[in-house]
Amino acid sequence: xxxxxxxxxxxxxxxxxxxxxxxxxxxxxxxxxxxxxxxxxxxxxxxxxxxxxxxxxxxxxxxxxxxxxxxxxxxxxxxxxxxxxxxxxxxxxxxxxxxxxxxxxxxxxxxxxxxxxxxxxxxxxxxxxxxxxxxxxxxxxxxxxxxxxxxxxxxxxxxxxxxxxxxxxxxxxxxxxxxxxxxxxxxxxxxxxxxxxxxxxxxxxxxxxxxxxxxxxxxxxxxxxxxxxxxxxxxxxxxxxxxxxxxxxxxxxxxxxxxxxxxxxxxxxxxxxxxxxxxxxxxxxxxxxxxxxxxxxxxxxxxxxxxxxxxxxxxxx
Amino acid sequence: xxxxxxxxxxxxxxxxxxxxxxxxxxxxxxxxxxxxxxxxxxxxxxxxxxxxxxxxxxxxxxxxxxxxxxxxxxxxxxxxxxxxxxxxxxxxxxxxxxxxxxxxxxxxxxxxxxxxxxxxxxxxxxxxxxxxxxxxxxxxxxxxxxxxxxxxxxxxxxxxxxxxxxxxxxxxxxxxxxxxxxxxxxxxxxxxxxxxxxxxxxxxxxxxxxxxxxxxxxxxxxxxxxxxxxxxxxxxxxxxxxxxxxxxxxxxxxxxxxxxxxxxxxxxxxxxxxxxxxxxxxxxxxxxxxxxxxxxxxxxxxxxxxxxxxxxxxxxx
Numbered sequence: 001x002x003x004x005x006x007x008x009x010x011x012x013x014x015x016x017x018x019x020x021x022x023x024x025x026x027x028x029x030x031x032x033x034x035x036x037x038x039x040x041x042x043x044x045x046x047x048x049x050x051x052x053x054x055x056x057x058x059x060x061x062x063x064x065x066x067x068x069x070x071x072x073x074x075x076x077x078x079x080x081x082x083x084x085x086x087x088x089x090x091x092x093x094x095x096x097x098x099x100x101x102x103x104x105x106x107x108x109x110x111x112x113x114x115x116x117x118x119x120x121x122x123x124x125x126x127x128x129x130x131x132x133x134x135x136x137x138x139x140x141x142x143x144x145x146x147x148x149x150x151x152x153x154x155x156x157x158x159x160x161x162x163x164x165x166x167x168x169x170x171x172x173x174x175x176x177x178x179x180x181x182x183x184x185x186x187x188x189x190x191x192x193x194x195x196x197x198x199x200x201x202x203x204x205x206x207x208x209x210x211x212x213x214x215x216x217x218x219x220x221x222x223x224x225x226x227x228x229x230x231x232x233x234x235x236x237x238x239x240x241x242x243x244x245x246x247x248x249x250x251x252x253x254x255x256x257x258x259x260x261x262x263x264x265x266x267x268x269x270x271x272x273x274x275x276x277x278x279x280x281x282x283x284x285x286x287x288x289x290x291x292x293x294x295x296x297x298x299x300x301x302x303x304x305x306x307x308x309x310x311x312x313x314x315x316x317x
Numbered sequence: 318x319x320x321x322x323x324x325x326x327x328x329x330x331x332x333x334x335x336x337x338x339x340x341x342x343x344x345x346x347x348x349x350x351x352x353x354x355x356x357x358x359x360x361x362x363x364x365x366x367x368x369x370x371x372x373x374x375x376x377x378x379x380x381x382x383x384x385x386x387x388x389x390x391x392x393x394x395x396x397x398x399x400x401x402x403x404x405x406x407x408x409x410x411x412x413x414x415x416x417x418x419x420x421x422x423x424x425x426x427x428x429x430x431x432x433x434x435x436x437x438x439x440x441x442x443x444x445x446x447x448x449x450x451x452x453x454x455x456x457x458x459x460x461x462x463x464x465x466x467x468x469x470x471x472x473x474x475x476x477x478x479x480x481x482x483x484x485x486x487x488x489x490x491x492x493x494x495x496x497x498x499x500x501x502x503x504x505x506x507x508x509x510x511x512x513x514x515x516x517x518x519x520x521x522x523x524x525x526x527x528x529x530x531x532x533x534x535x536x537x538x539x540x541x542x543x544x545x546x547x548x549x550x551x552x553x554x555x556x557x558x559x560x561x562x563x564x565x566x567x568x569x570x571x572x573x574x575x576x577x578x579x580x581x582x583x584x585x586x587x588x589x590x591x592x593x594x595x596x597x598x599x600x601x602x603x604x605x606x607x608x609x610x611x612x613x614x615x616x617x618x619x620x621x622x623x624x625x626x627x628x629x630x631x632x633x634x
Contacts, residue, residue: 044422074393080415084440094411098397101418105361123401 002029003304006188008215010035010050010201012067012233013225014194015057016290018128020300021192022058023293027127031184033211035196036113036132037140037169037204040152042090043081045100046107049152050201051117051132052099059124067233070095089157114178129180133205136175140204141168151200160235164242167199172207185214190307193222195288197236198255199243212259219261221307223299224249227266227288248272253281262310264288264303282310319346320621323505325450325532327352327367327518329384329550330542330607331511332374334620335445337613338509339375341621344444348501350528352513353430353449354457354486354521357469359407360398362417363424366469367518368434368449369416376441384550387412406474431495446497450522453492457521458485468517477552481559484516489524502531507624512542512605514553515572516560529576536578538624540616541566544583544605565589570598579627581605581620599627 005025009018009032018032035050049068056062056070063071073093082088092100099120106116113135121130140151144162154162185191193202206212226247231237240247245254249265249272262282265272270285277283284306290296322342326335326349335349352367366385373379373387380388390410399405409417416437423433430452438447457468461479471479502508510519523529543564548554557564562571566582566589579599582589587602594600601623607613 043418044425045418070397074391074411076391076411077394077414077418080387080412081419084415084419084437086415086419094391094393094414095397097394097411097414097418098401098403101360101362101394101414102398102401102403108361120401 002026003189003308004184004187005030005190005192005304006184006218007032007192007194008196008202008205009033009054009194010196011038011053013290014050014196014201015054015062016296017192017194017223017299017303018054019057019293020290020296020298021304022128023297024300024304025128027129031129031131031180031188033131033133033181033184033205035201035204036134037138037200038151038155039137040139040150042092042152043086044104045092045097046104047090047092047100048103048132051130052096054130055117055120055124055126058121058126058128058130061124069093090152114180129184131178131180131184133178133181133211134175134208135178136171138172138175138204138208139170140200141170142200143168155200155235160238164199164235164239166243167203169204169207172204173209175208177208177210181208182210182214185211185218188218189311190304191215191218191220192303192307193220193256193260195223195225195232197225197231197234197239198252199236199239202256206259216259219307219311220256220259221262221264221303221310222252222256222260223264223288223303224252224266224269226252228268232289250275250279253279262306264299264306282306282313319343320506320625321346321501321504322507322509322621323348323350323501323535324509324511325350325352325513325519325522326371326511327513328355328370331367331513331518332371332379333607333613334509334511334540334616335371336374336610337607337615337617338621339445340610340614341617342445344446348446348448348497348505350448350450350498350501350522352518352521353451354455354517355468355472356454357456357467359409359469360403361421362409362414363421364407364409364417365420365449368447369413371447372434372437372441372443375438375443375445375447378441386410407469431497446501448495448497448501450495450498450528451492451525452495453488455489455492455521455525456487457517458487459517460485472517472552477555481516481552481556483560484520486521486524489521490526492525494525494527498525499527499531502528502535505535506628507621508532508535508537509620509624510537510539510573510577512540512549514542514548514551514556515569516553516556519573523576533576536624536628537573537576538579538581538620538627539569539573539577540581540605540620541569541583541586543569545585549606567592567596570596579623581616581623599623599630
């Protein structure tokens with residue numbers, strides 16, 4: 001007990017595992033570092049999709065059907081924006097809007113992003129520490145066969161249809177990790193790379209100066225977002241394919257290269273265990289699909305147990 | 318026909334007469350100049366209550382029960398703001414919010430208020446010209462027995478409970494009339510002071526340099542917002558009383574002093590006709606309570622007929 005955990009997370013899959021971790025790890029022992037590369041300004045509002053998904057999921061307010069936004073949502077605002085001739089491609093729900101409007105107001109008053117997230121967590125009853133990866137703007141840009149697109153243009157407006165050729169994290173080079181991020185990493189017994197999209201959810205976090213090397217210094221374990229060649233949700237598998245890499249847990253482990261000590265894969269991929277181990281990564285095969293809260297807890301427990309075993313092995317070696 | 322009309326209007330009562338005028342006056346011949354003294358920033362959004370009431374009323378989207386906001390409104394946003402610990406005293410509906418968010422976005426992008434109003438009117442299908450009295454910030458401040466309050470604090474947050482001692486229109490001295498306002502006034506055959514609150518809806522308009530003298534140069538007719546000693550809605554009667562003046566059409570005419578050639582009063586106040594005429598103001602007594610669209614049209618027609626008669630008398634004299 002008392003194992004210090006840092007989770008790196010993006011959207012839905014990451015948020016689900018984070019919710020599982022939050023159910024079994026004391027608030028003092030878990031820090032969640034969240035991708036901000038998807039953040040953007042829309043209708044003058046500061047929209048932070050991954051942070052919101054993580055906070056809503058931890059507060060049990062998330063919409064489990066859509067994977068984004070709030071449950072029991074209403075859409076009067078968006079309908080009226082449409083009637084005014086405004087943009088409706090990014091679906092802002094009426095309840096969700098309360099977060100965006102409040103946050104935008106606080107930021108304009110000079111509140112820093114870390115404090116904004118802390119205040120929102122307080123208000124939503126989220127007790128574990130959630131940190132944006134950086135307080136500086138980092139923007140994921142997607143190189144495609146149709147030219148470079150901003151992430152939300154690619155992801156939401158274009159529905160991931162363009163063929164991906166690469167990614168660029170604008171502003172990352174000159175960004176700094178949020179206060180608390182590097183400190184949490186240096187104190188971590190395990191760093192968990194959540195089952196979020198490696199290319200667009202985890203890579204932006206690792207692109208913030210200091211974070212990748214801090215992760216490399218710790219025991220790092222990934223949970224594969226790819227199960228039997230497919231992503232549970234989102235374009236991860238499609239992106240691997242377009243980048244010329246057959247999507248699989250091997251592709252995930254290869255993506256993170258020397259960073260990982262271990263990877264948690266789905267039982268459906270158990271046949272890949274040997275190949276993964278040859279590449280130098282320890283493997284735990286368990287059910288990784290998170291349909292229920294129970295699934296989330298079980299995967300969190302399994303991941304932590306795996307990390308404890310790896311930590312013990314390190315001590316023994 | 319072709320009588321050029323400028324209407325000065327504030328909230329509900331003014332908006333209703335404006336809707337009546339719009340039904341019987343060609344768009345090329347009617348300009349509505351609206352009070353902006355109630356405007357304020359709330360949750361980082363630019364809220365323009367009187368302009369919105371006028372636009373919603375002209376677009377037939379207004380909530381006739383509340384007198385503010387939109388009909389068929391939903392309240393998910395406000396509920397969620399409350400859950401986040403935010404302010405809920407100013408009731409922002411989900412549909413209404415589309416206007417506030419869009420406007421705030423446009424203003425931040427550098428659009429001028431006159432253009433914002435024109436764009437919103439276009440989108441809402443409002444064909445008559447609506448102008449904010451000024452593009453500069455003018456803020457109505459209410460001196461009360463509890464100290465000076467900003468208008469929305471007095472009006473909404475405190476429900477008009479404090480006793481009024483006076484008013485101040487912050488910024489008015491250094492403000493300019495919006496482009497088009499003085500031009501419309503100088504071309505007007507009649508200026509109609511709508512049945513809005515004289516103290517807090519019409520006075521701020523007259524406080525913008527150049528407007529009062531431009532009105533004084535034209536044939537000006539007021540429609541009394543006081544019927545049988547009471548305001549149809551809002552604190553006009555209470556304010557007259559607190560300012561030491563018994564509320565009546567006489568009080569309204571006295572308030573506007575030398576500005577008026579005529580005043581339209583309700584038949585319930587017909588007994589005051591003599592006293593009003595002694596004070597030098599012509600009078601027309603008609604039904605002035607606007608419950609239905611038909612009432613609005615009838616009052617608009619009666620007011621215009623009265624103005625035509627006064628114009629004829631002037632020519633004859």
